[in-house]
Amino acid sequence: MSVEVAGMGHARGEGPLRIAVPRGALLGGTLDALDAIGIDTSEVRGESRSLIFETEGITLVTMRPSDVPTYVEAGAADVGITGKDVLLEQADRVVYELLDLGFGRCRMVLAGRRGDESLGESQRRLGMMRIATKYPRTAERHFEATGRQVEVIEVKGSVELAPLIGLADGIVDLVATGRTLEENDLEVREEILECTARFVANRVAHKLRAREVDGLTAKLREAMAG
Amino acid sequence: MIHPIPPGTRDVLPDEMRELRRLHLAMIEVFEQRGYGEVATPAIEYDEVLARGDGRTAGTAYRFFDERGDLLALRSDMTVPIARLVASRYGGAEMPLRLCYLANAFRAVRPQRGQMREFAQAGVELIGAPAPAGTAEVVEVLEATLDAAGLNRAVIGLGDADLYRQLLAEFGIDGGAREAILGRLAAHDLVGLEAELSELDGIGEEQAATCVALSQLRGGKEVLEEARSMGGAAVERATARLGETFEALEARGVADRVQIDLGLLRDLGYYSGAILEVYDPALGHVLGGGGRYDGLLKRFGIDLPAAGFALYLERVHVAQMEEEPRREGES
Numbered sequence: 255m256s257v258e259v260a261g262m263g264h265a266r267g268e269g270p271l272r273i274a275v276p277r278g279a280l281l282g283g284t285l286d287a288l289d290a291i292g293i294d295t296s297e298v299r300g301e302s303r304s305l306i307f308e309t310e311g312i313t314l315v316t317m318r319p320s321d322v323p324t325y326v327e328a329g330a331a332d333v334g335i336t337g338k339d340v341l342l343e344q345a346d347r348v349v350y351e352l353l354d355l356g357f358g359r360c361r362m363v364l365a366g367r368r369g370d371e372s373l374g375e376s377q378r379r380l381g382m383m384r385i386a387t388k389y390p391r392t393a394e395r396h397f398e399a400t401g402r403q404v405e406v407i408e409v410k411g412s413v414e415l416a417p418l419i420g421l422a423d424g425i426v427d428l429v430a431t432g433r434t435l436e437e438n439d440l441e442v443r444e445e446i447l448e449c450t451a452r453f454v455a456n457r458v459a460h461k462l463r464a465r466e467v468d469g470l471t472a473k474l475r476e477a478m479a480g
Numbered sequence: 481m482i483h484p485i486p487p488g489t490r491d492v493l494p495d496e497m498r499e500l501r502r503l504h505l506a507m508i509e510v511f512e513q514r515g516y517g518e519v520a521t522p523a524i525e526y527d528e529v530l531a532r533g534d535g536r537t538a539g540t541a542y543r544f545f546d547e548r549g550d551l552l553a554l555r556s557d558m559t560v561p562i563a564r565l566v567a568s569r570y571g572g573a574e575m576p577l578r579l580c581y582l583a584n585a586f587r588a589v590r591p592q593r594g595q596m597r598e599f600a601q602a603g604v605e606l607i608g609a610p611a612p613a614g615t616a617e618v619v620e621v622l623e624a625t626l627d628a629a630g631l632n633r634a635v636i637g638l639g640d641a642d643l644y645r646q647l648l649a650e651f652g653i654d655g656g657a658r659e660a661i662l663g664r665l666a667a668h669d670l671v672g673l674e675a676e677l678s679e680l681d682g683i684g685e686e687q688a689a690t691c692v693a694l695s696q697l698r699g700g701k702e703v704l705e706e707a708r709s710m711g712g713a714a715v716e717r718a719t720a721r722l723g724e725t726f727e728a729l730e731a732r733g734v735a736d737r738v739q740i741d742l743g744l745l746r747d748l749g750y751y752s753g754a755i756l757e758v759y760d761p762a763l764g765h766v767l768g769g770g771g772r773y774d775g776l777l778k779r780f781g782i783d784l785p786a787a788g789f790a791l792y793l794e795r796v797h798v799a800q801m802e803e804e805p806r807r808e809g810e811s
Contacts, residue, residue, distance in 0.1 A: 268761065329764015350668035452671060457766065458759045460668070461637055461739065464698050 270312050271459075271466050274326055274334030276319035279430070280451050283357035284335045287451075288314070290477035291470070323347040323454070332459035333467060338449040339428050343389050350460050352471050353453040356478050362392060364444040365435055366417060366424040373423045373443065377402065386416030387426040396426070396446050414438040488589060488597030496797075500600075503797055504582050506628040507602045511580035514621050516604045519579050521561040523586075527553040532779050533560030534749045541588030541597075554586040559750070559773065559788060562605050567780035575608025575784065582793065596794070603770065603790030610785040611721070611772055615754045616728035618770065618787045622756070623734050629796050630803055634760040634767065636737055637698070638729075639744025640722055641751040641771060646714035647694070651687050653680065665695055666745040690715075695743040701726060703740050718742075725754050750776040756789055762802035767795050 275284055275298065285295040294309045298316065307314040315331055320343075322336035327347045334349075337358055341351060364385070366373045376383045382403040387393045390408045397404045407422055409415075414434060416422040428449065429435055435442065453474055455467050485491070492500065508518060530540050530553050542554040555561050558581050570577055582602045589595040604621055606614050619636060626634045644665055648658050657680055664673040670692060677688035690710045697703045704719045704726075722740060729735035746755045746769060755771030770789025777784045 327764070348667075351671050352668075354671045456764050457668070458761075458764050461698060461741065461757075461759050462635055462761050464739075468696065 274331035291473040358451040360430040362446040386422035393426040516580035577607040600793035605788035612728035637741040637757040643718040698741040
């Protein structure tokens, strides 16, 4: 039995460069960006259930956006694309953030029930608000930076539910169009920050595969500007 | 029955221990052959003594009071304790002084992230030998150590710790803005760096572009020319220092595995001049690092130039195992 140091990454110094590709909301924009720089994404777009796709000189590895920093930090993927919201929530993961890709634009907001005063009331009478979120660290940092006390409640699923049935006074969540909020009778109270997709690299790959990483960065920069 | 140990610490069992010891002995042999004598220092020291070395005390995470009420701390590296040791015990000694160690150090990290709270480091400190010859000697020992560990594909990044401090001073940026920019550079957050620079008054687009472009320059000797073409006194000085160091490495025949990297920033507070980082293609994490710390001993009352490096023993071991199939294939 081999005993491994916890979480130790195993990068590969040769073979095709591995790109971590986020599934979900950022997938379309990511594949368009990769197409624009001449990487064949047709297989990823197809019906295949595979997670790994070999193309000419590049391997595309598909995963949840929130796993991208994990794979890239460990060097299992050399570079990757994920949302700024994910990078902020996992700020202690050491990945190099090389480029703002501009797509997947959305806002991290504080929202409460329409016309409901419980956010302010809890703050005034109880000294702290109860905030449900999938982004506990981002939320904590925001309220700490603005000098307010909160009880952050981490939930995994539909966070809109929390204020509707009294788990929390409000939510911190990512909104793209705001439709989900509207449908659940919630409204934006504060904008926290704007998020877009980012191109990130593993620290060692950035040094040892400098030419390939720089080449990709330059091509993406050009494609995104165009 | 299972009795827990704190996260980020671990037991080592005989199979691993044998391999670790073989590695440890191979490294110490390289050090001793080159005249570096092994020393040990206590794992616990007075907090104020360690804080003298790294003013930010970010490193030492574990502090406690002893039975007399003195504040003690677990060391977070060996460089500061050795600086303390040299000042206390080698005050009038003949220089240069060559010391080496294999020791455990302690840092607060979120476990499960390729970093342990307790980890072993093997390294050397060369006291009283100025740049560039002293730096070149340290790099030579580092290369021999990596070879002894079987990591002949490892690459050593060579950067300059003073480059950005001096560059920002030249641009007239100081205080909070300077710290924010250095923070972005250290994290290699280029998007944040560009945003931070564009928000600053009094810094031109060209200067901002220089700052970003410099941090991406890495490669052979040619990057020094590329950097120089961007102009400015700070860049001129840093590239001159790096050029001298690189020539000293060439003279010793140890420049082949060195990558000049103008984006390198070490997060320990005591570095000045040349800084080093070690990578192996088989591992996604940095194997170790080091550099010059010409101002550190002065904080302990003995003004001597110095340089050194430290390798994370466990990481070197993992890289060694990963490189094994390749090396067997070659032979």
